[in-house]
Amino acid sequence: MGDEMADENISDLIERYLKQILADNEQVKIRRSEIAGLFDVVPSQINYVINTRFTIQNGYIVESKRGGGGYIRIEKVRLLDDIDVLDSLIAAIGNKLSKRDSETIVQTLYNNDLINRREASIILAAIDKDAIDLNNNDLTDIMRANIMISILNRLRYEG
Amino acid sequence: MGDEMADENISDLIERYLKQILADNEQVKIRRSEIAGLFDVVPSQINYVINTRFTIQNGYIVESKRGGGGYIRIEKVRLLDDIDVLDSLIAAIGNKLSKRDSETIVQTLYNNDLINRREASIILAAIDKDAIDLNNNDLTDIMRANIMISILNRLRYEG
């Protein structure tokens, strides 16, 4: 049928709808069930759209609240230019991260002017061995990796 | 539907109303049933708002009196110096720390100029639910407490 790219699935439509709003606004705040109703899908499909299309890699951060007056808010953030450092660090971490490697990473961040001394100190405190100790070396390394990745993802954008 | 977000829940509205008064005054003294009537909610919702949004961790102390002429007074507390803020926050954490309380603590650090916005968001990334998830809510809260205490202790001598 037709000419253009007429065959979008519903998730693509929802994505387009939200990004249209975000073209004019820094953020969009929705009620999940409302959007689901608008496109006649189950509410959890909104989560699917958000998880697959509004990630931090794409420059969006998402926060939400449940209960009465609950919402989902999608916010556009300005990604930094030299994000490849972060990408490669995250890729290098993988599943587990030793204390020694974590210190190397913090040093790399500092050398690349992605963090200052004080921020480095805060990060090191967050992954301190005693803080995240789990009586299990493997688990501790997994926890350290998770925390470090979460922080690295935060460093993708400014503000 | 973009930036403009009108749909807060009533508890948020009540919170905002009270904090608006507290912006100009050291304290606010209310009659519970009056505020409840103003927002058309049951009186006990005022307690809910106070218990969830005006805790000591957030820098408020609340006292009240029952009987004729009874009242609830919310007072902004001014902590003496940085070390006191950190000490009292650490003391308040104890063993476990919920996501909500952790956000309050970070807000308090920011309000007291102990951290800036960027440091706040790094800390929040470090204790993010997904990062420290352990498939066990209690364990997650313990982990969050440990990390937060480690960071607070670091801030003590980090100046």
Next chain:
DNA sequence: ATAATAATAGTCAATATTAGTCAAAGAATG
């Protein structure tokens, strides 16, 4: 003074109102 009553605020559990997770089924793609 003491007791009864009125006028407050507090507690707690039930219910309501949202959003999140996860895995299975279905559809599209190569």
Next chain:
DNA sequence: CATTCTTTGACTAATATTGACTATTATTAT
């Protein structure tokens, strides 16, 4: 066919709202 992406829905989790019952203090009556 195999694989990946989309759609669905049952179950879970978090937060807000409500109301019945309790506790405390002040006021009034005896």
